[in-house]
Amino acid sequence: MATVWARFLLWLLLLLLLHSEIPVYLMAACPRQTRWPVPYRRFDYRPKTDPYCQARYTFCPAGSPIPLMIDEDVIEVYRLQAPVWEFKYGDVLGHMKIMHDAVGFKSMLSGKNYTMEWYELFQLGNCTFPHLRPDVFAPFWCNQGAACFYEGIDDAHWKENGTLVLVTTVSGAIFNQMAKWVNYDNETGIYYETWTVKESPDDNAKIWFDSYECSKFVQRTYQKLAELGAVFKKIQTNYTIVTLFSGEPTCFGNETSIFGPQGNNTLALAIRDFYTPFKPYQSVKSFFINLLKILDEVVLNHKFYLFYNLEYWFLPMKYPYMKVVYEEIPLPNSNTKPGM
Numbered sequence: 001m002a003t004v005w006a007r008f009l010l011w012l013l014l015l016l017l018l019h020s021e022i023p024v025y026l027m028a029a030c031p032r033q034t035r036w037p038v039p040y041r042r043f044d045y046r047p048k049t050d051p052y053c054q055a056r057y058t059f060c061p062a063g064s065p066i067p068l069m070i071d072e073d074v075i076e077v078y079r080l081q082a083p084v085w086e087f088k089y090g091d092v093l094g095h096m097k098i099m100h101d102a103v104g105f106k107s108m109l110s111g112k113n114y115t116m117e118w119y120e121l122f123q124l125g126n127c128t129f130p131h132l133r134p135d136v137f138a139p140f141w142c143n144q145g146a147a148c149f150y151e152g153i154d155d156a157h158w159k160e161n162g163t164l165v166l167v168t169t170v171s172g173a174i175f176n177q178m179a180k181w182v183n184y185d186n187e188t189g190i191y192y193e194t195w196t197v198k199e200s201p202d203d204n205a206k207i208w209f210d211s212y213e214c215s216k217f218v219q220r221t222y223q224k225l226a227e228l229g230a231v232f233k234k235i236q237t238n239y240t241i242v243t244l245f246s247g248e249p250t251c252f253g254n255e256t257s258i259f260g261p262q263g264n265n266t267l268a269l270a271i272r273d274f275y276t277p278f279k280p281y282q283s284v285k286s287f288f289i290n291l292l293k294i295l296d297e298v299v300l301n302h303k304f305y306l307f308y309n310l311e312y313w314f315l316p317m318k319y320p321y322m323k324v325v326y327e328e329i330p331l332p333n334s335n336t337k338p339g340m
């Protein structure tokens, strides 16, 4: 009986879709109901990267699996933060606080210490802007990011112009549970998202999209440790946030629905045009210089085509368009939220 009903409903739905004015592909490729901020999409597994994407610097060259600690061990947890290296020379950009975040661990039993961070497989430019290939109609993205764990903490690197500070101490058992979560997080959270998108600079403004980058991984790790019982020290923790300001975004669809055979060619060309001036090849420094140029473009036209969750979104841009801030996001309270 239930299957008969199911078939009937399916048939009814198909009939409705066939007769509706709305193209089917548009409905399918976008979220059915929009929740703000748009939830970051998790995947079942990490796909192999395309051979077109070639890293200038090898991702995680000294990486190792996360070791199993003895349950009774005592593990110190450090907040690590340092300026992105190209900003240490005193030019204009050097005064912007563009920081990279990581977490450090030190085992009291073995005396060994470790660094854990999350970053782009093909650098920031590639995660923010696509390649426009003459042979491929859709913009081509090399935008994966992943966690990297390795033995050692380079004290001088973090301390000298940044931060190396103890934030909590946990048991080996808690560390091991965190390690399981890191593996889950690393397998399912795959794509780097540079931009935070908000309605306005006000504190209680609507957030349309949350970024997904190094500092968010560090914050998720702290959150996970708090859920597992870690108690954090009371210290101020600021992070670099790159924010765009826009009115309510609209979803246009994904690569297939826009650039595929059934796509809207006008829209496809508009998106290609938008991305034409931006070069994904650049170094981090020229990336931020280019951001200022991008700003010109965005201010003049009041529009931005955002790629988020593998979907294209239209942002009706608003003053002040874009901001890079170094703002506080407090350490979590312990046992705040259960679950993964």
Ligand SMILES: *[C@@H]1O[C@H](CO)[C@@H](O)[C@H](O)[C@H]1NC(C)=O
Residues within 6 Å of the ligand: 028, 029, 254, 255, 256, 257, 310
């Ligand atoms: C776009 O969305 C459709 C419908 O959900 C799906 O079949 C297709 O695989 C998606 N394309 C990409 C590139 O994700």
Ligand SMILES: *[C@@H]1O[C@H](CO)[C@@H](O)[C@H](O)[C@H]1NC(C)=O
Residues within 6 Å of the ligand: 052, 053, 054, 055, 056, 057, 121, 122, 123, 126, 142, 280, 281, 282
């Ligand atoms: C960005 O991707 C392109 C295409 O694969 C690659 O040639 C370039 O080296 C990448 N940039 C960096 C900094 O890795």
Ligand SMILES: *[C@@H]1O[C@H](CO)[C@@H](O)[C@H](O)[C@H]1NC(C)=O
Residues within 6 Å of the ligand: 046, 060, 063, 065, 066, 146, 147, 148, 149, 182, 183, 186, 187
């Ligand atoms: C995360 O995934 C990447 C890509 O598969 C892998 O290279 C890296 O070792 C993983 N990190 C951890 C901490 O397991």
Ligand SMILES: *[C@@H]1O[C@H](CO)[C@@H](O)[C@H](O)[C@H]1NC(C)=O
Residues within 6 Å of the ligand: 078, 104, 106, 112, 113, 152, 153, 155
């Ligand atoms: C990490 O270990 C290295 C090598 O033993 C040592 O030089 C460094 O001071 C340690 N750092 C921390 C924060 O424990």
Ligand SMILES: *[C@@H]1O[C@H](CO)[C@@H](O)[C@H](O)[C@H]1NC(C)=O
Residues within 6 Å of the ligand: 088, 089, 090, 156, 157, 158, 160, 161
């Ligand atoms: C810290 O900053 C100074 C001056 O800006 C620079 O000379 C030095 O190399 C930096 N140190 C590290 C470890 O990056």
Ligand SMILES: *[C@@H]1O[C@H](CO)[C@@H](O)[C@H](O)[C@H]1NC(C)=O
Residues within 6 Å of the ligand: 264, 265, 266, 267, 270
């Ligand atoms: C195609 O996209 C353009 C630009 O977004 C839009 O103005 C137009 O209405 C779209 N056409 C169809 C048939 O959806």
Ligand SMILES: *[C@@H]1O[C@H](CO)[C@@H](O)[C@H](O)[C@H]1NC(C)=O
Residues within 6 Å of the ligand: 238, 326, 327, 328
């Ligand atoms: C850290 O953030 C707080 C609040 O967001 C801000 O008042 C403070 O100036 C920031 N600290 C630095 C060093 O920028």
